[in-house]
Amino acid sequence: MALKTREEYIESLRLLKQRVYLFGELIENPVDHPIIRPSLNSVAMTYELAQNPEYEDIMTATSNLTGKKINRFCHIHQNTQDLINKVKMQRLCGQNTASCFQRCVGMDAFNAVYSTTFEIDKAYGTDYHDRFKKYMIFVQENDLVVDGAMTDPKGDRSLSPSKQSDPDLYLRVVERREDGVIVRGAKAHQTGMVNSHEILVMPTISMGPDDKDWAISFSVPVDTEGVFSIYGRQSCDTRKLEENADIDLGNSNFGGHETLTIFEDVFVPNERIFLNGESEFAGMMVERFAGYHRQSYGGCKVGVGDVLIGAAAVAADYNGANKASHIKDKLIEMIHLNETLYSCGIACSCEGSETKSGNYQIDLLLANVCKQNITRYPYEIARLAEDIAGGLMVTMPSEKDFKDPKIGPYVEKYLKGVASVSTENRMRILRLIENITLGSAAVGYRTESMHGAGSPQAQRIMISRQSNLGQKKELAKNIANIKE
Numbered sequence: 503m504a505l506k507t508r509e510e511y512i513e514s515l516r517l518l519k520q521r522v523y524l525f526g527e528l529i530e531n532p533v534d535h536p537i538i539r540p541s542l543n544s545v546a547m548t549y550e551l552a553q554n555p556e557y558e559d560i561m562t563a564t565s566n567l568t569g570k571k572i573n574r575f576c577h578i579h580q581n582t583q584d585l586i587n588k589v590k591m592q593r594l595c596g597q598n599t600a601s602c603f604q605r606c607v608g609m610d611a612f613n614a615v616y617s618t619t620f621e622i623d624k625a626y627g628t629d630y631h632d633r634f635k636k637y638m639i640f641v642q643e644n645d646l647v648v649d650g651a652m653t654d655p656k657g658d659r660s661l662s663p664s665k666q667s668d669p670d671l672y673l674r675v676v677e678r679r680e681d682g683v684i685v686r687g688a689k690a691h692q693t694g695m696v697n698s699h700e701i702l703v704m705p706t707i708s709m710g711p712d713d714k715d716w717a718i719s720f721s722v723p724v725d726t727e728g729v730f731s732i733y734g735r736q737s738c739d740t741r742k743l744e745e746n747a748d749i750d751l752g753n754s755n756f757g758g759h760e761t762l763t764i765f766e767d768v769f770v771p772n773e774r775i776f777l778n779g780e781s782e783f784a785g786m787m788v789e790r791f792a793g794y795h796r797q798s799y800g801g802c803k804v805g806v807g808d809v810l811i812g813a814a815a816v817a818a819d820y821n822g823a824n825k826a827s828h829i830k831d832k833l834i835e836m837i838h839l840n841e842t843l844y845s846c847g848i849a850c851s852c853e854g855s856e857t858k859s860g861n862y863q864i865d866l867l868l869a870n871v872c873k874q875n876i877t878r879y880p881y882e883i884a885r886l887a888e889d890i891a892g893g894l895m896v897t898m899p900s901e902k903d904f905k906d907p908k909i910g911p912y913v914e915k916y917l918k919g920v921a922s923v924s925t926e927n928r929m930r931i932l933r934l935i936e937n938i939t940l941g942s943a944a945v946g947y948r949t950e951s952m953h954g955a956g957s958p959q960a961q962r963i964m965i966s967r968q969s970n971l972g973q974k975k976e977l978a979k980n981i982a983n984i985k986e
């Protein structure tokens with residue numbers, strides 16, 4: 503069963519005994535929990551679209567390990583077309599969910615760990631790459647969702663892992679055994695953890711010789727003993743608990759989520775370990791993962807941007823403002839910004855190259871430029887959407903008032919825009935814009951655009967490292983006839 507259906511995916515999650523806490527309580531049934539379910543639906547979309555023949559080229563690929571047809575989210579990229587198709591797949595999924603569909607972190611981790619393990623083995627004669635290939639076959643054959651877990655809590659940012667007052671602030675090996683290791687620590691901001699089958703842990707920063715116990719990469723099932731998650735709050739999340747909530751949610755079907763996931767003395771068997779103390783390779787794994795995920799945003803955020811631009815245009819229609827030249831111009835500006843982001847995602851894919859292991863890596867400079875733009879343009883697109891939507895987006899009464907027999911007719915009458923459009927539809931489109939710019943999806947569209955896959959300064963460091971300023975100086979001196 504290399505491709506699961508949406509239903510098979512949902513049923514497979516029910517079999518897991520993952521421990522998840524939300525509002526101080528252990529959740530009995532995460533699959534059907536009203537706060538969690540929209541995020542599950544977003545991941546389920548990655549299965550649903552892969553079943554659609556129209557999207558076969560984008561959503562599926564042929565495995566280099568088994569020769570079988572697999573979901574592209576489980577694929578090891580084999581050429582630049584694979585990298586391009588990845589971005590197209592992410593835009594498509596963003597368009598269909600208007601939220602974070604969570605499955606990319608695992609895909610980006612697969613490709614970073616695949617190439618890095620190959621190079622560790624070459625240096626040390628270890629067998630991490632073979633172990634990882636076996637793991638990937640298991641993932642592909644079962645069409646699994648894997649949470650790529652990188653970000654440690656990090657404590658005092660000025661200190662390396664081994665110098666922290668609490669050594670657990672970076673996930674680490676606390677005991678080495680013949681058959682594996684025991685690890686302790688946590689991973690923060692874990693996208694899609696509750697909707698995943700497996701966790702693939704990687705280090706979070708470059709490390710030195712003192713940090714060997716922290717230089718660890720491995721995988722475990724999400725319901726492994728000692729692993730548990732605390733679900734992250736999102737703005738407006740409790741609206742999902744209101745009876746019959748629909749209009750006020752803006753996007754009642756889809757969402758994303760993050761967790762703080764704790765590893766409390768968790769046993770990892772040898773065959774699931776992919777880096778263990780070779781601390782100089784931690785940086786390579788981090789840099790490659792970050793590069794892939796910075797490319798990813800040139801697809802997913804663009805897809806959500808498409809929905810937001812559409813919502814702003816519909817709001818303008820419903821407000822009767824669609825003919826105003828400044829509104830048309832703002833929509834053009836939003837499209838220009840969104841397509842610029844897409845261009846970056848496509849460009850870093852086209853300029854990709856083969857790694858020593860044979861998989862394909864994006865162009866690191868262009869992927870970092872992509873992500874740097876992502877830290878800015880979604881904010882501007884959101885600002886323009888709010889401008890076009892008008893203040894009613896944040897002042898209008900609730901769905902309950904609208905449906906109330908006494909108050910409702912007043913809401914209906916006074917919130918009317920153009921006569922041909924129902925007040926309900928006007929409310930719906932404004933709530934969608936609220937959801938993406940200020941509500942639960944803003945976690946993904948705004949702040950995650952800033953800090954996800956590394957905060958803006960991280961990209962600036964990479965841009966400075968990759969940009970070859972010395973060569974640019976030489977070019978200038980040549981043109982100016984400066985001879986030194």
Ligand code: SF4
Nearest residue numbers: 602603604606798802
């Ligand atoms: Fe995928 Fe985007 Fe969510 Fe990252 S933020 S997991 S790239 S949808």
Ligand code: FE
Nearest residue numbers: 693950954955
């Ligand atoms: Fe992310």
